[in-house]
Amino acid sequence: MASISSRRLAKELREIQAEGCPVGISLVEANDFSKWVFTIQVMGDSLYQDEVHTLQFRFDPQYPISSPAVQFVVTDGKQAPIHPHVYSNGHICASILGNEWSPVLSVIAVCVTLQSMLASCKKKERPADNDRYVKHAPENPKKTLFHYDDDTV
Amino acid sequence: MIDGTQDEDDDTASEMDMDNYADDFKVAAKTKRKPYDVEYESLSQRSVEKLMQRDVEHICGIFGVEADTANLLLRHTKWNKEKLIENYMDNATAVLVAAGVTLPDAPTPSRTHSIASSSQSQSAARRPATRSKLLGLGSSSKSSAKSSSPPKPISRTPSKKADEAFVCQICFNDAPGLQTLALDCEHAFCTECWLDYATSKIRDESEHTVRCMAEGCALVAPDTFLRDILLGSVPATGEQQAREKTWQRLQELFVRHFVACNSHLKFCPYPSCTNTVSCPSAASKSSLITVVPTVSCGARGIGVQDSAASMSSSQQFVNGLGLKGKEHKFCFGCQVESDHRPVICSVARMWLKKCRDDSETANWIKSNTKECSQCQSTIEKNGGCNHMTCKKCKHEFCWVCMGPWSEHGTAWYSCNRYDEKTGVDARDAQSKSRASLERYLHYYNRWANHEQSAKLALDLYAKTEKKMEEMQITSALTWIEVQFMKKAVEEVDKCRMTLKWTYAMAYYLYRGNEKDLFEDNQRDLEKAVEDLSELLESPIEADNIPALRQQVTNKTVYVQKRNEIVLEDTAVGFLDGRWRWNVSVDGFDDPEDQ
Numbered sequence: 001m002a003s004i005s006s007r008r009l010a011k012e013l014r015e016i017q018a019e020g021c022p023v024g025i026s027l028v029e030a031n032d033f034s035k036w037v038f039t040i041q042v043m044g045d046s047l048y049q050d051e052v053h054t055l056q057f058r059f060d061p062q063y064p065i066s067s068p069a070v071q072f073v074v075t076d077g078k079q080a081p082i083h084p085h086v087y088s089n090g091h092i093c094a095s096i097l098g099n100e101w102s103p104v105l106s107v108i109a110v111c112v113t114l115q116s117m118l119a120s121c122k123k124k125e126r127p128a129d130n131d132r133y134v135k136h137a138p139e140n141p142k143k144t145l146f147h148y149d150d151d152t153v
Numbered sequence: 154m155i156d157g158t159q160d161e162d163d164d165t166a167s168e169m170d171m172d173n174y175a176d177d178f179k180v181a182a183k184t185k186r187k188p189y190d191v192e193y194e195s196l197s198q199r200s201v202e203k204l205m206q207r208d209v210e211h212i213c214g215i216f217g218v219e220a221d222t223a224n225l226l227l228r229h230t231k232w233n234k235e236k237l238i239e240n241y242m243d244n245a246t247a248v249l250v251a252a253g254v255t256l257p258d259a260p261t262p263s264r265t266h267s268i269a270s271s272s273q274s275q276s277a278a279r280r281p282a283t284r285s286k287l288l289g290l291g292s293s294s295k296s297s298a299k300s301s302s303p304p305k306p307i308s309r310t311p312s313k314k315a316d317e318a319f320v321c322q323i324c325f326n327d328a329p330g331l332q333t334l335a336l337d338c339e340h341a342f343c344t345e346c347w348l349d350y351a352t353s354k355i356r357d358e359s360e361h362t363v364r365c366m367a368e369g370c371a372l373v374a375p376d377t378f379l380r381d382i383l384l385g386s387v388p389a390t391g392e393q394q395a396r397e398k399t400w401q402r403l404q405e406l407f408v409r410h411f412v413a414c415n416s417h418l419k420f421c422p423y424p425s426c427t428n429t430v431s432c433p434s435a436a437s438k439s440s441l442i443t444v445v446p447t448v449s450c451g452a453r454g455i456g457v458q459d460s461a462a463s464m465s466s467s468q469q470f471v472n473g474l475g476l477k478g479k480e481h482k483f484c485f486g487c488q489v490e491s492d493h494r495p496v497i498c499s500v501a502r503m504w505l506k507k508c509r510d511d512s513e514t515a516n517w518i519k520s521n522t523k524e525c526s527q528c529q530s531t532i533e534k535n536g537g538c539n540h541m542t543c544k545k546c547k548h549e550f551c552w553v554c555m556g557p558w559s560e561h562g563t564a565w566y567s568c569n570r571y572d573e574k575t576g577v578d579a580r581d582a583q584s585k586s587r588a589s590l591e592r593y594l595h596y597y598n599r600w601a602n603h604e605q606s607a608k609l610a611l612d613l614y615a616k617t618e619k620k621m622e623e624m625q626i627t628s629a630l631t632w633i634e635v636q637f638m639k640k641a642v643e644e645v646d647k648c649r650m651t652l653k654w655t656y657a658m659a660y661y662l663y664r665g666n667e668k669d670l671f672e673d674n675q676r677d678l679e680k681a682v683e684d685l686s687e688l689l690e691s692p693i694e695a696d697n698i699p700a701l702r703q704q705v706t707n708k709t710v711y712v713q714k715r716n717e718i719v720l721e722d723t724a725v726g727f728l729d730g731r732w733r734w735n736v737s738v739d740g741f742d743d744p745e746d747q
Contacts, residue, residue, distance in 0.1 A: 004324045004349065011325035064323050065346075065353045102368035103323040103342075103350060 005063045009033045012106055025111045034059055037073070038111055042118045054078045055114065056090075057107055058140070067101035069142045070110060082124040085117065089134045091141040093127065098142075187717065189494055189724035191444050193432035193485070195451035201408050201418070201429050208234055216241060221375035226252045228362070228407075232414040253364065253373030256338055321346055323366065334382065336374060340367035347382045352399050361406035379403065421450035422488070423481040428452050435485045441499065442740035443727045446485035447492045492650055495723035496658040499739050504657035508597060520590055526555050596660040603653035610646045613689075617642045620693055627695040630702075637702055641689055641709045648682045648716045655719060663733035667726070674722055678715040685712050 013030055021027060021038070029037040036057040042048040054073035060066060072080035072090035080086050085093045096105060096113055127133070138144060186192060196204075205227075212223035215238060229252035230237040241248045249255045320327040321343035335341040342350075346366070351374070354360045363379060365372040374382075383400045405427065412418040412429050417436035421428045428450035435446035482491045487498040489505055496504070522533045527548035532541065539552040549558035621635040655675045662668040685708040693701070726732050737743045 004345070008323065008325050062349075062353060065349050066357075096368075100368075102370075103346065103366045104340075104368050 005059060005061050006033045008064055009059060009107075012108070016108065021108065022112055022115075024115055025108070028054070036107065038107075040111060040115055040118075042115060044119070046119050047121055047124050048081055048118050051081060053081050055111065057110075064103040064105070067097055067142065068107065068110070069140050070097050070114075071141050081118055082126060083118060083121050084123070084125055084127055087127055087130055087133055087137065089137055091133070091137055091144065187721060187724075188728070189445070189720035191432060191446040191448065191485070192434055193430055193446070193448045195449065196418075196429045196431055197451075198405065198408055198427045198429070201411060202404070205232075205407070205411050208232065212237065216245075221377055222249075222254050224376055225254050225373055228410060229253070232411055250371075253362075253371050254375075256372065323350075334378075336365050336370075336372045336378065338365055338367065338370050338372045340365050340370055342366055344382065344385075348396075351379055351382050352396075355399050355403050355406065359402075359406060361403060361410055419448075419485055421452065421481050422483050423450070423452070426450060426452050426481055428481070430483075430485065432485045439740060441486045442497060442738075443730075444486075445494045445497055445724070445727075447482060447494055448485045449480040449482045452481045493654045493657075494651060495720050496654045497727060500661055500734070501654065501657060503736070503738070504600075504660065507593075508600075517590060517594075523552070523555065526550055526557075593660070596656045600653055600656040603649045603656070606649050607646065607653070610642075613642055613646075617689065623693055624698060627693070628698045630698065634702075637706050637709070638689070641685060641705050644709050644712050644716075645682055645686055645689065648678060648712055651716055651719055652679055652682065655723075658723070661734045661736055661738070663735045665733065667731055667733070671723070671726075674715075674719045678712070678719050681708065681712045681715045684708060 010033070016027055016030075024041040024043045026039050027036070028039055029035075036059075038055045038057070039052050040055050041052050056071055056073050058069040060069075071092060072078075072086060074080050074088070074090040080088060080090045087093070092114065094114065094117065096102075096110065133144075208227055209220055209223045211234065212218070212227060213220055216223065216226075218226075226237055226241070226248065227234070229248075230240070237248070246255070250257045319331060319333060319341070321331065321333070321341075323342055323346040326343055326345070332344045333341040334344055334347050350366055351363050354363045363374045364370065365374070380400065383396045383403075408427075408429070409420060412420050417431055417433040419430050419432070421430065430448045430450050432446050432448055434440060435444055484491060484493060484498065487502060489498065489501045493501040518531060522531045524530065525532055525543040525546065525548055527550075528543060528546035530543060530545045532543065534541065534552055540549065540558055541552050542549050550556060551558055617638050621638050624630055624635045624638075625632060652675065655671070655678075659668065659672060659675065662671060685705070688701070688705050688708060691701070723732075732741075734741055
């Protein structure tokens, strides 16, 4: 299993290096096959203009069969974007990171989804249960069973 | 040796005799069903699979589809055959698509769509927020691989062709001659990835539905496909076992799903037991107000691991005598306790909740104690005069008015600062609280006493075993002739269970003739059980053994009869709707209205 995970990530990394990331996304750190860091920026006209956020991926040996643990970095002065599906601790409530994860999705595909999630946002606000969630949230967002309820943002 | 799955013929000769003996009794008891016994049937995993098979064949016959398809359809409709047939006749395509058997006819929304618009087009109501079609957004190699497989309805064939251009989209393995598999959707992935994916779904997630790995593809892998993946190619020997285990686990998940979908079926709750019990008469919630569905799955003994770990060698025999023969008994209607006859599930649950609640402790403290006005220590006055000295802070005060003793003078037994009005009120409140408390404690103590005795049953079994040996030595009785002791202990154990729950029932019973009769029966059983217990505890002397044997045997039969009377009368009472409660119980008239 471990070999599949590293082979797959190696391939993804090669593609990123050869073809570059999509506009607004750039690779910051990929020193090993357990943690990658990207910066993400929403291009064009949106509520998040001129904001740069840092996105962290953690992979377990079961990747890509199991989803990566994805969250916004909120340390060292970095902030999670204010969005109805992003908690202030950086955790993201997105179905493709949970029950709708599919092994054919890639790291870049996840970045693009999250970018578009921000781009289509109409109102900057935290999730309604932010305080309660952040207080008890597990360290790894994959351990949270999100209830995906809202289809509109 | 204490394996629940083991058959009786593996046991030692002595135990075998015993089992047969016990079975004889069971057969005799089963010939005529008692009103307090519920009708049920225990099924092995195999027989549940046969039930499933029957449904599948039925559907195959009606729809003219393969077993694979029928399986998927039935699982999708939660094994509701009538609903499936109705829906299928109505719109077969829709049902097939919903069950993940076939692809939707209409072309799926373009996969190379921009994300913003696709999130609107995909507005399945309960679907999550950030669902987006992502395929084709990644690298170029990805989209090229995608376009090579236009969806067309073909029969599923594991495409084992050596396609040199093929790259598995999951592991990015592009080795020539890579074996690939695809469902009807033609989303091909290498067999390795399919195996990992299916294994992870089945073993880690306990999921019996394995969908196509392509994102957004709703096709479900049929059983034969999974079988091919798991057992098809011959793997290294070590792996073979793991794969077979996964396949077995999958079968178990199918059975569990089937059982969960049928309200007249329940899985045996004992650890590592795979049996199922079918009890149609307790399938509905409303039936639980008239029957107490105590059932047994047919397996015996407790799990091998637990018993081996917790039993010391000296306990082995006790185990052989007591627990080995224990059936996997449980209540079909609730998880409260395995056998809470004669009281119905909802009342048993209510009682246990009351017992667990700390409120009763608080209630006791409230009515029996006062707090030191200086250090707030809780004090119970158990005698003496009203001049109290707190043990902790040495504060001296009057028990009656709670004021400091120094202001009090020398009235040791009467308080001259006593306020008539508030005093009467306080006393009234206190005595009222005490009456209800005492009533509760009356029932609770008796209930707990029997519970405690049941816990001590193991000791009693061991003690009895010693006595039985002793008897064989001191008298001419044979092993089989001293079994009356064991029988008596078993009976006492059983009756204590009944008695225990009669106290829970009596606590909630509405006062009246019915309750009086109930308590009469309860008292008779209680007395009989205590007499028998006493006999069992009495010392054995060589010359009184025959007399003792006679007495114990007689008493055992009597106790058995009394127990049956209690159980039967209560069960009939439930069926007749004779019982009234002093609290409101679901399904019964409210006590306020009576």
